[in-house]
Amino acid sequence: xxxxxxxxxxxxxxxxxxxxxxxxxxxxxxxxxxxxxxxxxxxxxxxxxxxxxxxxxxxxxxxxxxxxxxxxxxxxxxxxxxxxxxxxxxxxxxxxxxxxxxxxxxxxxxxxxxxxxxxxxxxxxxxxxxxxxxxxxxxxxxxxxxxxxxxxxxxxxxxxxxxxxxxxxxxxxxxxxxxxxxxxxxxxxxxxxxxxxxxxxxxxxxxxx
Amino acid sequence: xxxxxxxxxxxxxxxxxxxxxxxxxxxxxxxxxxxxxxxxxxxxxxxxxxxxxxxxxxxxxxxxxxxxxxxxxxxxxxxxxxxxxxxxxxxxxxxxxxxxxxxxxxxxxxxxxxxxxxxxxxxxxxxxxxxxxxxxxxxxxxxxxxxxxxxxxxxxxxxxxxxxxxxxxxxxxxxxxxxxxxxxxxxxxxxxxxxxxxxxxxxxxxxxxxxxxxxxxxxxxxxxxxxxxxxxx
Numbered sequence: 206x207x208x209x210x211x212x213x214x215x216x217x218x219x220x221x222x223x224x225x226x227x228x229x230x231x232x233x234x235x236x237x238x239x240x241x242x243x244x245x246x247x248x249x250x251x252x253x254x255x256x257x258x259x260x261x262x263x264x265x266x267x268x269x270x271x272x273x274x275x276x277x278x279x280x281x282x283x284x285x286x287x288x289x290x291x292x293x294x295x296x297x298x299x300x301x302x303x304x305x306x307x308x309x310x311x312x313x314x315x316x317x318x319x320x321x322x323x324x325x326x327x328x329x330x331x332x333x334x335x336x337x338x339x340x341x342x343x344x345x346x347x348x349x350x351x352x353x354x355x356x357x358x359x360x361x362x363x364x365x366x367x368x369x370x371x372x373x374x375x376x377x378x379x380x381x382x383x384x385x386x387x388x389x390x391x392x393x394x395x396x397x398x399x400x401x402x403x404x405x406x407x408x409x410x411x412x413x414x
Numbered sequence: 415x416x417x418x419x420x421x422x423x424x425x426x427x428x429x430x431x432x433x434x435x436x437x438x439x440x441x442x443x444x445x446x447x448x449x450x451x452x453x454x455x456x457x458x459x460x461x462x463x464x465x466x467x468x469x470x471x472x473x474x475x476x477x478x479x480x481x482x483x484x485x486x487x488x489x490x491x492x493x494x495x496x497x498x499x500x501x502x503x504x505x506x507x508x509x510x511x512x513x514x515x516x517x518x519x520x521x522x523x524x525x526x527x528x529x530x531x532x533x534x535x536x537x538x539x540x541x542x543x544x545x546x547x548x549x550x551x552x553x554x555x556x557x558x559x560x561x562x563x564x565x566x567x568x569x570x571x572x573x574x575x576x577x578x579x580x581x582x583x584x585x586x587x588x589x590x591x592x593x594x595x596x597x598x599x600x601x602x603x604x605x606x607x608x609x610x611x612x613x614x615x616x617x618x619x620x621x622x623x624x625x626x627x628x629x630x631x632x633x634x635x636x637x638x639x640x641x642x643x644x645x646x647x
Contacts, residue, residue, distance in 0.1 A: 250543050278542035285543040291536055295558050304554075305544030354544045 208232075208249075208358045208390035212258030212268070216244045225409040227358075227390040231380075233405035234394045240412025242394040243288075246360045249392060250285050251278035262357050262390075282313060284356030284389075288363040290347045292335035298346050299331040305354025313355035321349040325379060341372030348379065352387075359383070359391040365400065380404060418615060426619055429595040432507060433575035436514035437522070437568050444519055444567065448526035469581075470520045478584025481513055485585075509586035510593045514578040518571035525570055525635065529563020530556070566634035573627035576620070596620050 208227040213220065221241035225232065234242045247253035248268070249260060257270040262283075267276050284305075292301050302318060322328035325345045335343060344364060351359065364380070365373045381404065384391060395401060401408055418426065447466055451459065469477055485492040485503045495501045503509035533556050541551040579597040586593040588602060600616050603609035 252539050252543070277547070278539070279545050279547050281543075282545070283543055285540070287536075287540065289536070291534075291540045293537060293540075293555065304541070304546075308545035308550070350544065 206263035206357065206390065208263075208392070209259070209261045210245070210249065212245070212248055212255035212260060214241075214244060214248055214253065214255040214258075216241050221245065221411070223409070223411060225407075227392060227407070229388045229390055230406035231384050231391045231393045231404050233401045233408045234392060234411050235401050235405075235408050236396065236411040238396055242396075242411045243362055245411060246285070246362050246392060246394055249358075249360055250283045251276060251281050265357070279308075282309075282355060282357045284351030284354055284359045286344075286348050286351050286359070286361045286364045288366055290340075290343050290367065292338075292343055292347055292350075294335050296335075297331070298327065298333050298335065298338070301335065301346055302327075302331075302349050302353055305350060309353075309355035313357075314353075315355060316352055318353065321353050324352075324382070325349045339372075340368050341375055344368060344372070344376055345379065348376075348383075352383070356389065359389050361391060361393045363394055363396075365395075365397075377403065418619070422612070422615060422619075424591060425594060425596060425599045425616065428507065428591070429576050429623075432511045432514055432595055433572045435508075435511040436518055436575040437571045439511065440515040440519050440522055440571060441568060444522035444571070445526055445564065447519075448523045448530055448567075451523065452527045452530035466523050467520045469517050474517065474578075474580025475584045477516060478513060478581035481509075481516065481581065481585040485509070485512060503586065505586055505589055505593065507586075507592055510578075510582050510595060511575075513581040513585045514575035515571075517578050517581055518574040521574050522567040522571040525567030525631075526560070526564050529560040529566070529635075532563070533559045562634045562637040566631045569627050569631040569634065573624050573631070576623055576627070596623075 206229065210227070211224045213222045215221070219241065221244055223245045234245055236242055244253055248255045251267065254275060255268065255270065258268070259266070259270070260268040262281070266272070266274050267281050268274060293304065296304070299318075302321060306314060306318065322331065325348060327342065327345050327349060330338065330342055330346065335346070338346065344367070348364070361380070365376055368376060377400070383389070384404065384406075393404060447462075451463055451466070483489055485495070487504055492503060495503070501508055503512055537559070538551050538555050541555045546554065576595070577597060578595070579601070582593065582595065583598055583601075588594055588598045590599075594602070596616055596619065600613055600620070603612045603616070
């Protein structure tokens, strides 16, 4: 499956255009801060409406301004990993992990809670509240929550930027495994050349037109 | 100080009943208004905000008189409630509860509005990306995170209801056993010679009830801060 984007949007007064096709693996959206990389992810998730264009995941049209199609975020099946993590503070780790899993139709789930906790090494955290987790632990849980929701594509917005150096290496290894083992198109926003070099299968430059 | 007499207990129980019913009746409206003021963008928002706060600043006797015009036997709202729900307000405890609800509304809206404004909307977006529609997002994210503030608003409104005097006495008069809540009973006793110990006991009960409500409300409002908590937020 591939994930195709051809959109134009406005962020404040700055026009942003993005056109690329992301196959399985990591497509890095690379560019300076403020170039609109996050806006492109938000548009892919349905959190921000492009002015015009088309977004297609495999055979599902998520957005098409000409045809008047604009699926709401809850019907897009994206797995969004945010820069600022965003665990639900009033729910235990287990309930955070299962939030999207419970809402996903059975035939779209491709991972169980056990598989996710093994994969991410968070099984000992299940009964903790999010505020008691370290940054690295919280980001693992957030990644698990996104994977468990049965996404057809992943959106990762600088998932390493809120972590210290040792945690970055740890999470990077997790992201490499997701890239190599799960076969999903992944849009990965970063402004770090090192991350691009190590993780990306292809690079799309944003904001250098 | 001694035990409360049966008559005094009756007054306390009536006050509690009026306060609880007032808060329960006002809650849906208070929540709706608070949500609208916290999240809505519409023309006339400033005006709505002002109208909601009117009972805080208008003389209570004026509020009572307006209630009399609207909810009296010939008032439009009064007729509506009598024909549709079979509820009358004149000289009844229900009227005391209505007056208390109107006076409590601004305080409840304020507390609930603050708690809704404190809910991080990025968490709601996150729930949407995980497959939750707008209503489920509201029920599983917004409402639980705002809940401490909603309870704080309820307790504050209850305290205000228990203390209501001016609008109540204007609207439904001062009828022992029906509309005579704590402040009205204290007022009556002050008019009569020899009522000192009666006044003292009811005054102590009033102060204790208010104090408990305020402490509870403050404790809940502090907990509401966790809407902003979470990790690295």
